[in-house]
Amino acid sequence: MGSIPALPSVPTVKSSLAPEPRDRPAAGPGKQNNGAAAAPRVGSSLSAAGGSAGVSDMAKKKIVTGDAGYILEDVPHFSDYLPNLPTYSNPLQDNPSYSVVKQYFVHVDDTVPQKVVVHKDSPRGVHFRRAGPRQRVYFEADDVQACIVTCGGLCPGLNTVIREIVCGLYHMYGVKRVLGINGGYRGFYARNTVPLDPKIVNDIHKRGGTILGTSRGGHDTKKIVDSIQDRGINQVYIIGGDGTQRGASLIFEEVRRRGLKVAVAGIPKTIDNDIPVIDKSFGFDTAVEEAQRAINAAHVEAESVENGIGLVKLMGRNSGFIAMYATLASRDVDCCLIPESPFYLEGAGGLFEYIEKRLKENGHMVIVIAEGAGQELMSQSNQSLDNGKDASGNKLFQDVGLWISQKIKDHFSQRGKMGITLKYIDPTYMIRAIPSIASDNVYCTLLAQSCVHGTMAGYTGFTSGLVNGRQTYIPFYRITEKQNNVVITDRMWARLLSSTNQPSFWSPKDVIEDKREEEPPTELLDDRSCCAENDLVGLGKGTG
Numbered sequence: 035m036g037s038i039p040a041l042p043s044v045p046t047v048k049s050s051l052a053p054e055p056r057d058r059p060a061a062g063p064g065k066q067n068n069g070a071a072a073a074p075r076v077g078s079s080l081s082a083a084g085g086s087a088g089v090s091d092m093a094k095k096k097i098v099t100g101d102a103g104y105i106l107e108d109v110p111h112f113s114d115y116l117p118n119l120p121t122y123s124n125p126l127q128d129n130p131s132y133s134v135v136k137q138y139f140v141h142v143d144d145t146v147p148q149k150v151v152v153h154k155d156s157p158r159g160v161h162f163r164r165a166g167p168r169q170r171v172y173f174e175a176d177d178v179q180a181c182i183v184t185c186g187g188l189c190p191g192l193n194t195v196i197r198e199i200v201c202g203l204y205h206m207y208g209v210k211r212v213l214g215i216n217g218g219y220r221g222f223y224a225r226n227t228v229p230l231d232p233k234i235v236n237d238i239h240k241r242g243g244t245i246l247g248t249s250r251g252g253h254d255t256k257k258i259v260d261s262i263q264d265r266g267i268n269q270v271y272i273i274g275g276d277g278t279q280r281g282a283s284l285i286f287e288e289v290r291r292r293g294l295k296v297a298v299a300g301i302p303k304t305i306d307n308d309i310p311v312i313d314k315s316f317g318f319d320t321a322v323e324e325a326q327r328a329i330n331a332a333h334v335e336a337e338s339v340e341n342g343i344g345l346v347k348l349m350g351r352n353s354g355f356i357a358m359y360a361t362l363a364s365r366d367v368d369c370c371l372i373p374e375s376p377f378y379l380e381g382a383g384g385l386f387e388y389i390e391k392r393l394k395e396n397g398h399m400v401i402v403i404a405e406g407a408g409q410e411l412m413s414q415s416n417q418s419l420d421n422g423k424d425a426s427g428n429k430l431f432q433d434v435g436l437w438i439s440q441k442i443k444d445h446f447s448q449r450g451k452m453g454i455t456l457k458y459i460d461p462t463y464m465i466r467a468i469p470s471i472a473s474d475n476v477y478c479t480l481l482a483q484s485c486v487h488g489t490m491a492g493y494t495g496f497t498s499g500l501v502n503g504r505q506t507y508i509p510f511y512r513i514t515e516k517q518n519n520v521v522i523t524d525r526m527w528a529r530l531l532s533s534t535n536q537p538s539f540w541s542p543k544d545v546i547e548d549k550r551e552e553e554p555p556t557e558l559l560d561d562r563s564c565c566a567e568n569d570l571v572g573l574g575k576g577t578g
C-alpha cells in the first residue's frame with residue numbers, strides 16, 4: 035500500500051455504526067455531506083494507480099485507514115477538487131415509492147469489505163464505499179445533462195443497463211436530459227447523439243446488443259472531453275470492460291484537470307467475467323445459460339454415433355469462467371480446457387490419451403474449450419501465425435476450436451487408432467448477442483441505479499460493482515490494474531476436475547509454484563458465506 039500521509043485537517047474519528055438518521059440536517063453552507071469528511075484518516079497516495087496502461091500519476095489513490103487494519107479504497111468526489119459546491123436535498127425523500135423505506139439513505143460511513151473470510155486476529159482489510167442514495171445531492175434535476183456510451187464487445191444486458199440509467203435518472207431524480215452516444219468512444223466526436231427517455235428505452239431490455247452501438251479503438255481523451263464540454267454534459271455513464279474503464283479513467287483525469295463539474299462513472303461489462311474485485315459481471319449468467327444449449331447439442335450429436343466427440347468453443351480470451359461454469363452446470367462435459375490451465379496433446383496424461391480412455395469407457399464424449407485456451411500450443415505448432423491485434427489493442431486469437439478439431443481428427447485417423455466422429459460447434463457470437471435472462475436484468479438494474487445514486491451524490495471516477503453481494507463504488511485503478519482469472523489451485527477448479535474426471539495436465543511441482551498467488555480472485559460460486567441482507571440475495575452466490 036505504501037506510506038499514506040495523513041491530512042492534518044482531518045481529525046481521527048472513530049467510525050460510528052449507527053445508521054444515519056432520516057431527518058439528519060442538511061450540510062450547512064460550504065459543507066458537503068459527501069461521506070469523505072467522516073473518514074477517520076484520509077490519505078492520498080501519489081503513486082501511479084496500479085501502474086496499469088493508460089492510468090497516469092494523476093489518478094491518485096484515495097485511501098482512508100482506521101482501527102484494526104481497516105483500509106477504505108475510496109473513490110474521488112467533486113469536493114476533492116471543487117470546493118464549496120452547493121448541495122441539495124435528495125428528491126427521493128419526497129418520492130412516494132422510496133420515502134417509506136426505512137433507512138433508505140446510505141450511512142456516510144458504510145463500507146463493504148473485500149474479503150469476508152477472516153481470522154480472529156486478521157486485519158479488517160480493504161473496503162469499498164457502499165453504493166446507494168445519499169441525503170444530499172450535487173445536482174438539481176434541471177441542471178443535469180447526462181450521457182451514456184457503450185464500448186467494447188457485446189454482452190447480454192447492455193440494453194438493460196442503458197434502460198435503467200435513463201429510467202433511474204428520470205424517475206428517481208427527475209432528470210429529463212439524457213443523451214445516447216452512438217458507436218462507442220469515437221461517437222463522442224464522430225457521430226450524432228440520440229436523446230433518450232423512458233418511453234424510448236421502455237422495451238430495449240428485451241433485445242440483445244446495444245441500441246447505442248459499440249466499437250473498439252477510437253479513444254481520444256482530448257476530443258472526448260472537448261465534446262463533453264461543448265455539449266454541456268455533466269454526467270457521463272460509461273459501460274464497458276477493462277479497456278473501456280481505462281479509457282474512462284483517462285476521461286475522468288482530464289475532466290478533473292480542467293476543473294469541470296462532470297461526474298464520470300463506469301459500469302463494468304465483460305462477458306468473459308475477467309474484471310477483478312467484483313463478484314461477477316452482468317451477462318455472465320446469461321452466457322452460461324445459453325452455452326447449455328450448445329453443450330446439449332454437442333452431447334446429442336456425440337452420443338448418437340459410435341465414438342462421437344462433441345466439441346464446443348466458448349468465449350473467454352484470458353479467463354475461462356464461462357467454460358468452467360458451463361461445464362459444471364451441464365454435467366455432460368468430459369473435458370474443459372481453459373487458458374489458465376495449460377494442457378498437452380500427446381503422451382501419458384495428455385488429451386489424446388484421455389479421449390481414447392473416455393471413448394472406450396463411454397462410447398462418446400463432450401469437450402468444452404475456451405477461445406483463449408491452447409494458444410501457446412498452437413503457436414508452437416505453427417509459429418508463423420500471428421493474427422495481430424484488434425483496434426483496441428487486444429491480441430486476436432487463432433480459432434482454437436478448428437485447430438484442436440483437426441488435431442484430434444488427425445490423431446485418430448492414424449493406423450491402429452479407433453475411428454471417431456467429431457462435431458465442432460462454435461456458438462460464441464450467438465451467445466453474446468442474446469438478451470439477458472431475468473437474474474441478469476435485476477443485476478443490471480442495481481448496477482445502473484447504484485451508478486446514478488453515486489453521480490448524483492457527487493462521486494466521480496468510479497465503477498459501480500457488486501462486492502460480496504453489496505453494491506459498491508470502486509476506484510477505476512482497482513478495476514484496471516489486473517484481470518480476474520480462474521485460479522486452478524482453488525476449490526472451484528477442483529470441483530470441475532472431479533465432475534469431469536479429466537486429467538489436470540499439471541504436475542504436483544506446478545501446483546506448488548502456483549500457490550504463490552497473493553490474492554484470491556473474485557469467484558462466482560465459492561465458499562464465502564452469504565449474508566441474508568445482501569443487496570442481491572442469491573445472486574452469484576452459492577453454497578458451493
Ligand SMILES: Nc1ncnc2c1ncn2[C@@H]1O[C@H](COP(=O)(O)OP(=O)(O)O)[C@@H](O)[C@H]1O
Pocket residue numbers: 087088185186187218219220249250251252253274275276277278279280281282284303304425426428
Ligand atoms: N488503455 C486504454 N486507454 C484508453 N482507452 C482504451 C484503452 N484500452 C481500451 N480503450 C478503449 O476502450 C474501448 C473498449 O476497449 P476494448 O478492449 O475493445 O473492450 P473492453 O472495454 O470490453 O475491454 C475502445 O474504444 C478502446 O479504444
Ligand SMILES: O=P(O)(O)OC[C@H]1O[C@](O)(COP(=O)(O)O)[C@@H](O)[C@@H]1O
Pocket residue numbers: 185186187188275276303304305306349350351405424466
Ligand atoms: O470479435 P470481437 O467483437 O472483437 O470480440 C471477440 C471478443 O470479445 C469478447 O467477447 C470479450 O470482449 P470485451 O473485451 O469487449 O469484453 C471475447 O470473449 C472475445 O474474444
Ligand SMILES: [Mg+2]
Pocket residue numbers: 186275276277304
Ligand atoms: Mg476487454
